[in-house]
Amino acid sequence: MESSRSIGVKVFAEYYHAAAEAHQEGKPIAYITAFTPVEILRAMGLVCLYPESYAVVCAASGRSTEMIQASGMEAFAQDLCSYSLLSFGAERCDRPPFHGLPPPDLLIATNNQCGTTMLWFRLWAQKKNIPLFIIDYPGAAHDQPALTRYIRRQYEALIEFIQAHTGNPLNPAILGEQVERSKQTCMLWQSVHEVNQARPVRVEVQRLIDALFPIVVARGTRQAYEYYEALLRECSQPVGQDKNHTIRLLWHGYPMWFLPKKFPRCGDTQCQIVLNDYTLWWSLRYPDTADDMEALAVAYSDTYLNRTVPRRVEEVAGLVAAYSIEGVICHANRSCRRALADISPLRQRLHQSSIPSVVIEADMANPQFHSAEQIQLRMESLCDALRVL
Amino acid sequence: MNYFVGIDAGSSYIKAALVNDAEAMVFQNVVPRGGDIDASCRACFDGILHRQGIARNQIRGITATGYGRKQVAFCEDVITEITALAVGAHALDETIRCVIDIGGQDSKVIAIDSSGKVVDFAMNHKCSAGTGKFLEVTSASLGVPVEQLGPLSQTSDTALRLSSTCTVFAESEIISCIARGEKTENIIRALHRAIAGQVRGLWAQLHSCSAGTIAFVGGLASNIGIVDELSDMLQRRVFVPPYPQFVGARGAALLSQRTHGNGAHVTGNTARLCVSAVNLPTQE
Numbered sequence: 001m002e003s004s005r006s007i008g009v010k011v012f013a014e015y016y017h018a019a020a021e022a023h024q025e026g027k028p029i030a031y032i033t034a035f036t037p038v039e040i041l042r043a044m045g046l047v048c049l050y051p052e053s054y055a056v057v058c059a060a061s062g063r064s065t066e067m068i069q070a071s072g073m074e075a076f077a078q079d080l081c082s083y084s085l086l087s088f089g090a091e092r093c094d095r096p097p098f099h100g101l102p103p104p105d106l107l108i109a110t111n112n113q114c115g116t117t118m119l120w121f122r123l124w125a126q127k128k129n130i131p132l133f134i135i136d137y138p139g140a141a142h143d144q145p146a147l148t149r150y151i152r153r154q155y156e157a158l159i160e161f162i163q164a165h166t167g168n169p170l171n172p173a174i175l176g177e178q179v180e181r182s183k184q185t186c187m188l189w190q191s192v193h194e195v196n197q198a199r200p201v202r203v204e205v206q207r208l209i210d211a212l213f214p215i216v217v218a219r220g221t222r223q224a225y226e227y228y229e230a231l232l233r234e235c236s237q238p239v240g241q242d243k244n245h246t247i248r249l250l251w252h253g254y255p256m257w258f259l260p261k262k263f264p265r266c267g268d269t270q271c272q273i274v275l276n277d278y279t280l281w282w283s284l285r286y287p288d289t290a291d292d293m294e295a296l297a298v299a300y301s302d303t304y305l306n307r308t309v310p311r312r313v314e315e316v317a318g319l320v321a322a323y324s325i326e327g328v329i330c331h332a333n334r335s336c337r338r339a340l341a342d343i344s345p346l347r348q349r350l351h352q353s354s355i356p357s358v359v360i361e362a363d364m365a366n367p368q369f370h371s372a373e374q375i376q377l378r379m380e381s382l383c384d385a386l387r388v389l
Numbered sequence: 390m391n392y393f394v395g396i397d398a399g400s401s402y403i404k405a406a407l408v409n410d411a412e413a414m415v416f417q418n419v420v421p422r423g424g425d426i427d428a429s430c431r432a433c434f435d436g437i438l439h440r441q442g443i444a445r446n447q448i449r450g451i452t453a454t455g456y457g458r459k460q461v462a463f464c465e466d467v468i469t470e471i472t473a474l475a476v477g478a479h480a481l482d483e484t485i486r487c488v489i490d491i492g493g494q495d496s497k498v499i500a501i502d503s504s505g506k507v508v509d510f511a512m513n514h515k516c517s518a519g520t521g522k523f524l525e526v527t528s529a530s531l532g533v534p535v536e537q538l539g540p541l542s543q544t545s546d547t548a549l550r551l552s553s554t555c556t557v558f559a560e561s562e563i564i565s566c567i568a569r570g571e572k573t574e575n576i577i578r579a580l581h582r583a584i585a586g587q588v589r590g591l592w593a594q595l596h597s598c599s600a601g602t603i604a605f606v607g608g609l610a611s612n613i614g615i616v617d618e619l620s621d622m623l624q625r626r627v628f629v630p631p632y633p634q635f636v637g638a639r640g641a642a643l644l645s646q647r648t649h650g651n652g653a654h655v656t657g658n659t660a661r662l663c664v665s666a667v668n669l670p671t672q673e
Contacts, residue, residue, distance in 0.1 A: 351509060380469050381469040384472040
């Protein structure tokens with residue numbers, strides 16, 4: 001049986017290869033945001049590229065500072081979202097990773113994860129004269145059927161928009177396959193995480209970060225499904241006992257993409273980050289329905305950052321209980337205002353459950369806002385506090 | 390007699406505390422932090438041995454804390470300031486439920502329970518706004534030695550307001566105040582108020598700090614102006630122990646005793662530090 005590593009390499013190569021090939025052959029390319037209903041776009045023959053994911057690649061390449069400074073040449077303020085700065089900076093840098101993303105024919109943005117991406121895409125649309133479509137997800141609603149109808153109407157308009165610009169019609173059979181595979185893939189991704197509910201940890205949090213790419217960029221494809229099937233099989237192998245009684249930590253929020261291991265070094269060997277809830281944000285919940293559009297409307301409306309703060313807090317509190325978490329590290333990511341909103345109420349909620357937490361102020365992709373020594377002090381203080389004096 | 394040492398390698402000063410088997414404070418010492426943290430800590434430690442006439446083999450354990458704790462090559466254990474301060478403060482007074490420490494580079498508010506265990510804590514933003522370094526730089530702008538800031542602020546007659554605790558912004562604001570002819574004592578009071586306001590923000594994050602005694606420790610606790618502003622802002626009496634800058638080192642020494650001393654971990658009243666020794670000798 002093929003290993004997850006082998007499939008993962010293919011997914012990565014295929015994504016960038018398809019982008020280059022589409023550019024050469026004149027196939028329509030769309031830049032899309034992380035939680036765009038990509039299933040519709042694939043069912044209309046679009047090659048979809050994710051600038052946010054590319055920003056992560058740029059950050060992981062170790063050239064964040066250079067690229068962010070390059071974005072300053074376009075007079076962008078340096079305290080904007082670092083994903084957007086990396087994206088703009090990569091266009092002005094020599095030798096960007098994978099020679100940069102090929103130019104798009106269409107831009108499709110959503111507001112179910114982030115408010116900045118809409119502005120970021122709008123800037124591209126104005127600057128490069130590229131057609132832009134924005135899908136509005138209002139989030140919580142008292143009238144769920146009305147919300148679903150509202151989003152469906154936008155999907156219908158999206159289909160017309162794409163067809164008008166590419167001439168490609170929607171293939172309902174491909175859409176059905178894509179939605180079903182996305183649903184199954186998200187369930188596999190959830191199951192991969194859940195193996196860590198047992199002691200000791202079976203899959204290190206860094207491995208979950210490395211395994212994120214297919215569910216972000218290839219959700220709905222056969223390869224992504226096979227990747228997570230293989231990963232779950234590998235992670236379900238029995239492991240030894242937790243003799244040292246590891247103190248289990250949850251990292252709340254974004255990783256730090258520019259760090260080699262994506263999380264700061266704790267320096268305390270007894271404490272281990274066993275879960276990062278950010279990776280679970282991609283475990284979308286597609287409802288059981290034969291209506292593909294409805295399934296997409298419900299799943300993409302209910303992304304983590306599109307939920308109300310009390311719902312988010314209860315979601316994380318539920319993870320703390322399910323994964324036997326003893327302490328929480330909250331990453332106050334300067335780039336993501338929406339993610340910052342739940343930190344204070346979450347800490348209050350955790351306090352009620354006698355779960356200590358600490359806040360680390362940094363950034364997901366900009367090392368200029370990173371102070372390793374201070375972060376380590378806060379993490380070690382949390383670990384000290386978790387020990388019995 | 391066996392002894393235990395706690396070394397608090399701070400960003401400005403190295404503090405060391407010596408406790409005996411009975412967890413009683415015996416001696417404490419402080420030296421400025423030099424470029425070589427390990428050498429400065431060793432000098433501070435040697436000073437204790439020399440002044441007390443204690444042989445090295447009588448020291449059963451050394452625990453380091455503070456920002457330079459990992460640079461102390463000759464210690465057995467390393468502990469963060471949060472834990473050291475909690476243990477040190479609880480040993481001083483078991484009614485303490487909140488410890489405020491304003492150090493050279495950061496400020497902390499720590500909530501502790503009735504057994505001295507850390508329940509929660511909050512620390513300043515990652516820059517040094519509103520810390521000891523902030524006061525050091527701004528006092529230099531005013532040409533007033535740091536130790537005179539507290540008494541001078543007590544003579545203030547007007548409550549000025551500074552809009553920032555950013556060291557750079559505050560410095561330029563102070564220059565504007567001087568240019569406007571504001572009195573030095575009023576500017577100093579505004580500085581103290583800015584620092585206290587920063588701490589109040591941290592304190593408000595900790596819901597378990599609403600009851601019990603609040604202790605203010607660390608070097609800045611010797612500044613009566615900040616103590617007054619803190620009491621005013623928190624609307625609570627703020628307790629400053631004798632030798633507040635040594636609480637972390639004492640906590641570290643006590644943890645060393647509990648780890649390396651004879652017998653089980655002592656709790657309750659017997660674990661209290663001998664704070665009655667108000668005239669405890671301190672070598673500068």
